[in-house]
Structure formats: C-alpha cells, structure tokens
Amino acid sequence: MFKVSCLLSPICNITIAMRAVIVMLFIIPFFTVNAKVSVNINIEQPQHHYAQLTIVFDKFNREKTSFHLPTWRTGRYEILNLANGIRDFSAVDGNGNSLKWKKIDKDTWQVQETLNKKVKISYQVYANQLGKRTRHIDDSHAFIDASAVVMYSDFSRDQQHLISLSVPAKWQSVSGLDLGAAPHQFIARNYDVLVDSPIETGINEHHKFSVDGRSYELVIWGKGNYDSAKMVTDLKVLVQQSKHIWHSYPFERYVFMVHATSGARGATEHLNSTIIQRSRFKFSSRKDYLGFISTAAHEFVHTWNVKQYRPKGLVPYDYQHENYSTLLWLSEGSTSYLQNQLLLRGELMSSKEFLESLAKRITGYIHKPGRQSQTVAEASFEKWSEEGGDYDKNHSVNIYSEGFLVSWLLDFSIIEKTNLEKSYRDVHNVLYQNHKIPKSFDEADLVAIINEITGEDYQDWWQDNVHGIAEVNFDKLLAKAGLTMSYGSKEKNKQKAWSGIKTKQSSHGLQIIAVEKNSPAWQAGLMLDDIIVAINGLRITGKDLSERLKNFKPKERLRVTYFRRDELDTRMVVLGTTPKDKLKIVPLDQVSKNQKAFFKQWTGIDFPSS
Numbered sequence: 102m103f104k105v106s107c108l109l110s111p112i113c114n115i116t117i118a119m120r121a122v123i124v125m126l127f128i129i130p131f132f133t134v135n136a137k138v139s140v141n142i143n144i145e146q147p148q149h150h151y152a153q154l155t156i157v158f159d160k161f162n163r164e165k166t167s168f169h170l171p172t173w174r175t176g177r178y179e180i181l182n183l184a185n186g187i188r189d190f191s192a193v194d195g196n197g198n199s200l201k202w203k204k205i206d207k208d209t210w211q212v213q214e215t216l217n218k219k220v221k222i223s224y225q226v227y228a229n230q231l232g233k234r235t236r237h238i239d240d241s242h243a244f245i246d247a248s249a250v251v252m253y254s255d256f257s258r259d260q261q262h263l264i265s266l267s268v269p270a271k272w273q274s275v276s277g278l279d280l281g282a283a284p285h286q287f288i289a290r291n292y293d294v295l296v297d298s299p300i301e302t303g304i305n306e307h308h309k310f311s312v313d314g315r316s317y318e319l320v321i322w323g324k325g326n327y328d329s330a331k332m333v334t335d336l337k338v339l340v341q342q343s344k345h346i347w348h349s350y351p352f353e354r355y356v357f358m359v360h361a362t363s364g365a366r367g368a369t370e371h372l373n374s375t376i377i378q379r380s381r382f383k384f385s386s387r388k389d390y391l392g393f394i395s396t397a398a399h400e401f402v403h404t405w406n407v408k409q410y411r412p413k414g415l416v417p418y419d420y421q422h423e424n425y426s427t428l429l430w431l432s433e434g435s436t437s438y439l440q441n442q443l444l445l446r447g448e449l450m451s452s453k454e455f456l457e458s459l460a461k462r463i464t465g466y467i468h469k470p471g472r473q474s475q476t477v478a479e480a481s482f483e484k485w486s487e488e489g490g491d492y493d494k495n496h497s498v499n500i501y502s503e504g505f506l507v508s509w510l511l512d513f514s515i516i517e518k519t520n521l522e523k524s525y526r527d528v529h530n531v532l533y534q535n536h537k538i539p540k541s542f543d544e545a546d547l548v549a550i551i552n553e554i555t556g557e558d559y560q561d562w563w564q565d566n567v568h569g570i571a572e573v574n575f576d577k578l579l580a581k582a583g584l585t586m587s588y589g590s591k592e593k594n595k596q597k598a599w600s601g602i603k604t605k606q607s608s609h610g611l612q613i614i615a616v617e618k619n620s621p622a623w624q625a626g627l628m629l630d631d632i633i634v635a636i637n638g639l640r641i642t643g644k645d646l647s648e649r650l651k652n653f654k655p656k657e658r659l660r661v662t663y664f665r666r667d668e669l670d671t672r673m674v675v676l677g678t679t680p681k682d683k684l685k686i687v688p689l690d691q692v693s694k695n696q697k698a699f700f701k702q703w704t705g706i707d708f709p710s711s
C-alpha cells in the first residue's frame with residue numbers, strides 16, 4: 102500500500118524535512134478559513150460619473166501587499182488600461198491608522214506595513230466608458246464590470262467577496278451574482294466570479310421567467326423601440342435550444358442585461374449573464390430584431406463555450422498581462438457558428454434568413470484578401486494587438502468571421518466522415534463534459550476529440566485549415582447540403598464596374614476608408630484617407646463613389662483627382678467587374694435524399710422547400 106501511494110506521490114522521493122515544509126505550506130493558509138473581502142461601492146452622486154470604493158481585506162501575513170486593477174476585462178482580448186480612472190487612493194489598518202503606499206506600476210498600488218493587519222483601501226473611480234462595457238455611471242444607472250472597478254490582491258483572489266452598493270432611491274440592482282441579505286447586496290464566491298458577473302443598477306425594466314427549472318431575468322436600461330414581451334417570449338424559446346448541443350445547464354439563474362442607448366453597441370458574455378448594447382431604435386424592424394436575438398444567442402452559447410471550457414492560456418485568467426492562445430477563433434468564431442443552431446431550431450430565424458446571412462458571409466470571404474496572409478491560429482494569437490481597419494482587412498483574418506468558416510468546414514467534414522451520425526456539436530459537448538474549468542484544452546486535445554468522434558486522423562486537416570490558409574470551394578461545400586450559389590438567372594451578363602474602394606463623406610470631403618488589396622484602385626495606387634475631389638475632371642461631393650460608378654462600364658478608365666495630406670494628385674483607375682446582384686444561396690435543381698438529410702443534421706431543420 103505504502104509503495105503504491107509512494108509511487109503516485111510527487112513528493113515521495115524528497116526528504117521528510119522537506120515534505121514537512123511542503124505540508125505546512127499547504128496547511129497554513131494565508132488567511133483565516135472564513136477570510137473574506139467586503140466591497141462597498143458608493144454611487145450616491147452618480148451625475149459626475151464617480152463611484153467611491155472602500156474595500157476591507159482580512160489580515161495579511163505580509164509586510165507589503167500589492168493591490169491591482171486588471172489591465173483587461175473578460176470577453177475583450179485587448180489591453181484597456183483600466184487603472185487610469187482611479188484617484189484619491191488611501192489605505193488604513195483595522196484601527197484606522199494610515200498606511201504608507203506607493204504606486205509601483207500602472208495597475209498596482211503597494212501598501213506598506215500590512216503584516217497581521219486588516220487593510221481597508223479607498224479610492225475614487227471615474228466611470229464613463231459605456232461602449233467598452235467596463236464601467237459607466239450616470240444619473241439614471243450604473244453598469245459595473247468589477248474588473249474595471251474593484252481592486253484585488255493575489256492573496257485575496259480566492260476569497261468570498263461581499264459587495265454592497267449605496268445607490269439613489271428607486272434604483273434597482275441586478276446581477277448574475279448570488280443575492281446578499283440586504284437590498285443592493287451581492288456575494289461572489291471569489292474574485293474570478295465577481296469580475297465575470299457585472300452589476301446593472303438604476304432605473305430599469307425588469308422581467309423574470311423560468312424554463313426547464315432555471316430562473317432567468319431580463320433587465321433593460323434605456324428607452325427604445327423594443328417590445329420586451331416579445332423579447333421574453335423569444336428568449337424563453339432560445340434558452341431551451343442549448344440542449345441540442347450540451348445536455349445540461351451550468352447555472353441555476355441567468356440574467357440578460359440590455360442597454361437600449363445611443364453611441365454604444367456590442368455585447369459581452371459573462372459567467373451566467375450577458376450585457377447586450379444596441380442603439381435604442383434598433384429593435385423594431387425584422388432585420389434589427391434578428392440582430393438582437395442573434396446577439397442574445399451568441400452570448401448564450403458563450404455560457405458554455407468560453408465560460409465553462411476555455412483554451413489553455415486563458416485558464417486561470419492572468420489579469421495583468423495578455424492571455425495568449427491560438428484557439429480564440431474557436432472561442433468566438435465557433436460561437437457565431439453555433440448560435441445559428443439555437444436560432445434555427447427555435448424557429449427564431451427562418452431558413453431563408455439563415456441562407457441570406459450565409460451568403461453575406463461568403464461575399465465577405467470572397468472580398469477578404471487577408472485570408473491569404475494570416476491563419477486563424479495566428480489571428481487568435483495576435484488578437485491582443487489587432488489593429489482593425491484597412492490593414493487588417495487586407496492582411497489579417499478575423500477570429501469571428503474566419504473562425505466561423507473553419508467551424509463550418511470542420512462541421513461538414515465530421516458530418517460527412519460519420520455518415521451523418523455526428524457533427525461539430527459533439528466536439529463541443531465533449532469539451533463541456535471533459536474539459537471544464539479548472540481544466541482547459543489545447544490543440545492536441547481537440548484533434549484527439551475529433552479523431553475519437555470520427556475514427557479518422559485529423560492532424561493533417563488541422564494543419565491545413567487552422568495553421569494553413571483554408572482554400573474553400575464554396576459551391577462544392579454547399580452542394581453537400583443540397584445548396585448552390587447564385588447571382589441571379591443571367592449572372593454572366595449582369596456585371597457592373599468595380600473600383601475596390603469604400604468611401605464616406607467626412608468633414609474633409611469624400612474620404613477613402615478602405616481599398617481592397619489587388620483591386621483596380623489598389624493597382625492604381627489610391628490609399629486610405631485620400632480625399633477624392635473629382636472623377637474625370639468633374640467635381641464629386643456628397644455622393645458615394647459607388648453612385649457615380651453607376652455611369653461607368655467595366656474596363657473604362659477613371660481619372661481620380663484627390664488630396665493626399667492636402668497635396669493634389671491624380672491617378673488612373675481601370676475599372677474591374679463585380680456581379681451586379683447580391684449573392685444568393687439557393688437549393689440545387691436536383692436534391693437527393695442524402696443531401697436533405699445532411700442539411701437536417703447540419704441545421705436541425707428540414708430542407709427548405711423552394
């Protein structure tokens with residue numbers, strides 16, 4: 102028995118004295134067993150965007166203790182320098198005596214003489230970052246992502262946090278966090294749970310519902326053209342569809358937070374909640390509403406993909422540095438891909454709308470020169486330093502859109518290899534079953550999972566599509582599910598002139614905002630930020646170039662006069678061609694039984710009747 106346990110023990114071969122030291126290190130905690138952190142957030146005068154924080158920590162057994170604010174927040178893989186909104190920091194011990202402190206880097210306040218003392222730190226936070234979904238306070242509400250507001254120490258990160266808010270009368274506070282005993286009070290099991298459970302407090306609309314024994318809440322801040330009764334009805338349907346991918350829920354309660362506002366859009370996933378921001382008038386038309394419910398589906402998929410299982414490199418989170426991974430395409434692109442599973446199966450998106458969105462994606466891939474320059478693995482790793490804009494479109498891929506593409510290719514490959522028995526959904530179910538945090542997964546784990554599901558070796562596939570430039574024949578791909586691409590009935594004759602430029606009317610004039618690599622404009626040498634003033638000697642104002650191009654035919658020459666850094670110049674553009682009509686995805690003329698079955702295994706719905 103001893104021999105067996107000795108073989109299994111990593112500390113078996115070291116001396117008894119060393120073993121004793123190691124055991125002591127594990128047994129003696131840094132704090133008492135019930136150590137916890139009490140956080141008070143005072144928002145009694147919200148009109149100036151300020152919050153006053155006081156955080157009380159139990160005794161530290163260290164002479165000096167560092168307190169940090171994270172330098173990024175979960176769900177946004179970008180350094181945000183969140184500590185730049187902190188002022189008036191101070192620290193006292195349990196008796197109220199001031200403690201000396203100094204700032205040692207941009208995110209770290211080091212407090213001296215903390216040995217065996219309770220420590221209370223206080224500081225002011227300026228919260229006016231609505232669109233970043235980090236912290237925003239005004240006279241109608243506060244949105245608090247704790248990673249932008251609440252400091253932590255490495256020695257308190259595992260402790261329970263009790264959060265108490267002091268807010269104006271009539272404000273209502275909602276969060277995915279457990280509720281505390283008093284109003285506006287929440288409990289987080291540890292700091293990681295706290296930063297992944299934002300708090301929305303203010304004047305808001307609040308709905309509750311339950312599905313499959315789980316409680317849900319919808320809280321909406323802001324006026325807008327939304328129909329909250331319809332939102333509740335559809336969210337009820339949406340959340341049930343997750344069972345088609347994963348077979349259980351990782352939460353008891355889930356909160357959808359919505360900001361119907363101006364000047365902010367986007368959404369972020371959290372542990373058992375999400376924050377969705379939309380323009381206040383972008384809820385009503387079918388197109389806008391589909392955008393809202395698709396975002397809700399995306400964020401809900403994240404409750405498993407990212408929050409329950411996450412690539413190595415992001416487990417555990419390092420709040421002070423970039424968390425590198427070559428698999429962010431799976432965290433984001435596969436989430437975009439799987440959101441359609443929920444929408445289609447719940448009939449929240451029609452097959453027509455699904456095929457329209459797929460056609461739009463394919464058009465995007467066709468006009469994405471960056472697909473020749475970067476792999477999805479590289480894009481994942483480089484996400485932390487992504488520039489965006491013209492350069493990225495021409496030289497990079499996007500973890501969302503190209504991550505969707507690789508997920509799609511993998512799904513079709515698995516469906517085909519398993520004779521329609523399995524799909525990419527099974528990969529995600531295995532990740533949920535076997536790689537739940539605190540475990541993680543890497544590329545080798547994924548290849549092993551796919552090998553197991555298909556009975557084939559996917560190493561080469563992985564190399565070609567994840568670490569290589571995926572060459573896709575879309576017609577061939579779509580044909581597997583009985584579909585094809587079409588630009589209209591007489592597509593060959595329906596071509597129009599194409600320059601490859603995108604413009605916008607800025608205060609300087611008609612400004613180039615994108616030039617597609619290798620397009621006619623690119624060949625001619627036109628550049629981002631050039632201000633176009635004339636075409637063939639005729640002034641152009643207030644009109645997009647595409648309007649003027651309607652007067653030209655493919656291969657015609659265009660004399661473009663423009664300002665570049667206020668210097669006037671001219672270039673000749675030989676116009677190219679582009680299909681006149683939008684790309685459509687339509688059923689093949691002849692669709693076999695097998696193709697229809699393939700479509701059903703892919704989408705969960707019947708093949709569309711033409």
Ligand SMILES: [Zn+2]
Nearest residue numbers: 399403433436
């Ligand atoms: Zn996402």
